[in-house]
Amino acid sequence: MTQIATTTSSRERARKPLLRVVGVKKNYATPQGALEILKGVDFSLEAGASLALMGESGSGKSTLLHLVGALDQADGGDIFLDGVSLATLGEGGRAALRRETLGIVFQQFNLIPSLTVADNLAFQARIAGRFDPEWQRELTRRLGLAELVARYPEQLSGGQQQRVAVGRALASRPRLLLADEPTGNLDEATGDAVLTLALELVAATGCAFLMATHSARLAARLERRALLSAGGLALS
């Protein structure tokens, strides 16, 4: 297992919240008028910590994750990632944030169909300027993808594709890993296996982990849980 050396500055960073969500609101326009999905959500996440966002379908889990991931913009409140306010960032700044600070795993895998497994794994690290061949080899081995590196996504099973997605998200050593229902399209056993691998690698890299899930069983494997309901968030 690859160890991450801890420095004083890392310890300091570890005490301060990596992620702060402050009074975040989000509406969606519908023919019947604006629909409030998030009505003022507050929470924080320290570096190296993990948090499961739970809630029923339509409660806003994915919406909140997209806002934290700088994929969408809040209608009220603010999100601070590593001290930087997302509301102050333009499109270029948000892209840079996703590239260099975040790793995102989607329910639908979202691999690039025209790239091989190896190229998919390396893609984000390359554009962030952080490609590390040794780390890539380590990820490939840990995720059980060594025999599959030359294949294309359409030639893989769902579980294999999701493992590639996890690998891609972690290859650039992000500070925060976001996962939106990462096991939603997998059977229980495969989903468990993928989550186990993800948690191991998150621990190995020391990044924080925020996962949206409707499964209480999976949520229990993370340090903390938060429940989204009626537009608000309750931490447990």
Add this chain to the structure above:
Amino acid sequence: MKQTLWTLATLLSHWRRHPANLATLLVGLAIATALWSGVQALNDHARKSYASAAAAVSGADARALVSARGGLFAQDLYIKLRLASWKVSPVLEGTVRVGDKALRVIGVEPVTLPRGARLAGLREGEGIADFLKAPGLGFAAPETLAEIGEGAKTERGLSLPPPRALGAAPAGTLIVDIGVAQTLLDRPERLSRLMLEAKGAAPLREVVGDALRLVEPDEDSDLERLTGSFHLNLTAFGLLSFLVGLFIVHASFGLAFEQRLPTIRTLRAVGVSSRALIAAMACELLALALLAGGAGVALGYMIAWALLPNVASSLDSLYGARLPERLTLDAGWALSGLAMALLGASSAAAGGLIRTFRLPVLSAARPQAWREAHRRYLRRQALVAGLAFAVAVGALLWGGGLVGGFALIAGGLLGAALGLPVALAGALALAERAAKGPMTRWFWADSRQQLPGLSLALMALLLALATNIGVGAMVEGFRVTFTRWLDDRLIAEVYFEASDDDAGRSIEAWLAKRPEVGAILPVFRTKTQIAHWPVEVGSLKAHETYSEHFPLLEHGEDAFARLARGDAVLVSEQLARRLKLKVGEALDMPTEGENWSARIVGIYPDYGNPNGQLRVDIDAFTRHWPQAPRTNFSLRVAPANVAGLIRDLRAEMGPRLVRVVDQAFVKDLSLKIFERTFAVTAALNTLTLIVSAIALLASLLTLGNLRVAQLAPVWAMGVTRQRLAGLELSRVVLFAAATALFALPLGLFMAWCLVAVVNVEAFGWRLPFRLFPGQWAQVFVIALLTAFLAALAPTLRLARAAPADLLKVFANES
């Protein structure tokens, strides 16, 4: 930079995995570029040749003095100017026939050639002494010498001077001493123009009166003006073909964008900025455009090479313009072809690039958002279609000239093309609402879903079909009109040309004694200029041949009787349009003496003649143009006696008879010229239809994979693959049939524009507007066949799809 490069590599990897999509994009762009650059190659080649011909002797920037009345002028004027210290050099130009080829003869006086003249080097060159003394020398381009051969003689039996190769000579031209030219052309002491090196102290008017006028070097040559419309029509056709080809490119880029949407979303999600993404897409576009453009330019050269003989033949027959047989092009032509490829690719991909730039990262994931976007897109398209129609109406009401005519056609075509998907979407929505059974409802609903993917191909098909109907109607109408007109104009059974005036008189006297000759009708001709436009003047003898057969579009009372009185004139349609002349008005004509004013008593059609034409009574002709040659005649002879008379005439007259032909020969030759002229149009028409067929095939092939995902659920519910394939085929054929129905009124609109506006502006004559229902049926069948053939491969693929392929659609669902 790293971001952009890796993103570019990812975008390019899509084409590696979808080679068919890449192939259709490259083929579409290459063909579009080829058709455009091929036409431009022909135009450039011709224009260079005209410029070379016009500057053959004097160089491109020389000034000249020409007859103010047009045509030739007396050599005395040259002598007067030289005596008044004007530095001028005489030139005589004309055409002789050597065998079946026309040879342009240019006579010069090397001793007085201006210093900057192209042929000034003749003075010091080798052979100058032989050039000046009899029998002289004839300088010509090597290919021209190869054509005319050794010991060639003109139709009058005169030997050409010994030939000498000169690379600078334009094609089809023989440069001789001016005295030799005057003999060969039978124009003693006559000149075409004077090259001006320096003016004398006395003003021009003081020396020669108003006999001559100065021509500046930037004036278009006669050839450039005459052939301008021919080349503009070629350009318009090339542009239309380019635009139809761009539909393939647009469809390919659009479908690639749709297929890469998930990849684009992923790229944005992992942190590729939209700027880097756009930069990468722009680099990709540049690479593809240069690759396809290069192939297109090479293909364009081959198209030009293949079409050159027909174009050259048409230009020679119609305008007397000789083009070199070898296509010579420069880097500028190739670069402009590449630039067009880049422009075309950019405009085709612009929509996708703009959408990518504006795409919020998450919206791409929502199908409902895309359906809304497509409805908005249709509304915008309908608006733009309306604007295009408005431009067409504006061009009709307030536009003018050839540009206005093309704007009218372009507005109409664009409006109809953009409106087609809107109209089809509306018709499909109505059909879906009216459908009863579930499969029927699904058929119409699925057709609505497929329409966006096929829209561009159907628009390309619409344009190609409409062009076929429109141009086909124009050409067929012209053929019918031209044939009937020839029957009326070529009433005389025999036509002959004598070697000179004396020979003409001898032959006339001999014929007068022949019992089988019903009438001898002189057809004397000369040239003049009215309002700087070249005009042929022809004679008409008062005879029932003309009064009963000569076609008139408009005429006053007793037109031919008035003509016979010697104070009236018939004008050709193109001359009347150009000078805005009406029956009953007076026309002032320059003659060899004083100007002559005659009343216009009729306007007649003169199809295919780029020059204006007048007809006057024979006595008026000989009175006002006494120097004009008296060498051309037509004869009324009973058909059974034609062959015998021609045989006897040839035997009796020998070299005094330059040429004698019968009516059938002239008709046949005229129709051959007609067919050659429209061969180029027919070729471009066919190529445009082929391009649109490729567009349809390309769209269907690239949609094929998406269709599997759309059809798999229906298959899973119990509909066989064969039935699905049959429905697919009928859907495409139905779309093509609907497009063909739209194409019919559009094609008729185009035909009317071509006949009533473009042709009139370009050539000065108007054809009757005729309908050819047989052609419509033909085009309808072509549309159905095109669709059937384009849909066959994808349909067979679906019919034979393995169940495993269809099941893959459901594979990732939990």
